[in-house]
Amino acid sequence: MSKRVKIKHLIKEGQPGEKVTVSGWVRTFRQNRFISLNDGSCLSNMQIVVDFENMEESIIKSITTGAAISASGEVVESQGRGQRIEIQAETIEIHGLADPDKYPLQAKRHGLEFLREIAHLRFRTNTFGAIFRIRHSASFAIHKFFNDRGFYYMHSPILTGSDAEGAGEMFQVTTLPLNDVPKTEDGEVDYKQDFFEKATNLTVSGQLEAELGALALSEVYTFGPTFRAENSHTSRHLAEFWMIEPEVAFCDLEDNMNLAEDMLKYIIQYVMDHNREDLDFLDNRLQQEEKSKPQHQRSPMALIEKLEFCLANDFERVSYTEAIRILMNSKPNKKKKFQFVIEEWGADLHSEHERFLVEKHFKKPVILYDYPKDIKSFYMRLNEDGKTVGAMDILFPGIGEIIGGSQREERLDVLLSRMKEMDIPEEEMSWYLDTRRFGTCPHAGYGLGFERMILFVTGMANIRDVIPFPRYPGSAEF
């Protein structure tokens, strides 16, 4: 096995006359002669030509879709069209059989919902191979982007004793026996007897901890799993998802927007440069799918076209106030076509409004900023007008909110009064407030939902199909 060559390398570099060994999983075996072998290194398969007259019959019988094999032989120029080279097999070693009566994957297209039920095997399809190679690339690109700019990768805790992050419902973590929970005298759960001697949860955000890091290391980012126990039934929410949260000292909202836009474009460019074959495949797959849809439901741009457009154009930066003006003057608002008609400044924007701005009005990614303080979190910096905070959301076509961020409130007195307004207990946040007591400075950051980014780059429709083992209400299989 030491001489094994990856198919990706062979396709690029392989020369006729070389003796090679390739290992992988059989996709199809045609005419007892042609094996299409995939090893996951790239989308393309290597064609192995078998001389079945001179091959043991038990081996020929074992070459079925899904079987794991190694093939050794000489690289030759392919006589057929469709590939530059192929391998003339001299020996074939069978590592693992796949009973064709029971193996659920066939050389045909399966529905995504069926594949979700066999998520442990869906890696072996072209579509999911492409998605997870792209997911890897995007993940690597994010580390490279921040590393090249002098950011430090900071590991924020996954188990947290802080319950004031305010980003959503939390999963409780405990070692207390659920069928016999110890109680205090007044009938409350006695967390003193729990593992951490206090109530703990899975993190919903690493932001507050990242702020602590940024106020010493200047520029940090987190990239880790995040957990929200929201009962969300949509195609863009997960109970366990990966989030990227950069936090930058001496940075205002505009710097923050610039960083976010640069990062998103960098990721897209990186994937375009390194995963072209996978993108072409997904693009093609999507176009086939579009053909079966009625005209008005078809997307205006193909996948790669959409990514290129995104790279070539500045994101539209619009203040909340301006967005409200546009929405109030819009046709659907005037004709009361919106489910929630915008009546006045201060209204919360629903996804129908965001979609109108992104998909109908501007037709490109939009950054909305300076939201009313009443609809945003306590840590966002109060603007001079006293009414708005330095928040920004980046909205992508077809996805909605992909990034949420803000300049943080660095002034202790303002932060304390905001916390009081919003009933955030001061005692529990003293560690956070210390950064404002000692050497506070302007700083800003944001959170990127990694799976939403992958959704956009792959053109997939459901977030459950861009993470290997999705977690959502009622589902924690595998």
Next chain:
RNA sequence: GGUCCUUUAGCUCAGCUGGUUAGAGCAUCUGACUGUUAAUCAGAGGGUCCAAGGUUCAAGUCCUUGAAGGACCGCCA
């Protein structure tokens, strides 16, 4: 948490207004062919029509309840 949709062969689906023995393509198996690449040709096997109850002379088809899956809304990334 709310609204709506779907469930028929291993997979993707058709099945009209309720009416004989429930169909197709792909996959599988057998045979033919052997430079194919979604191979082709011939044949075969494969069904708890999601479940339970009801209406009816008659239910895959209509009704009720439940289950599973999905879409959208709210919450957000």
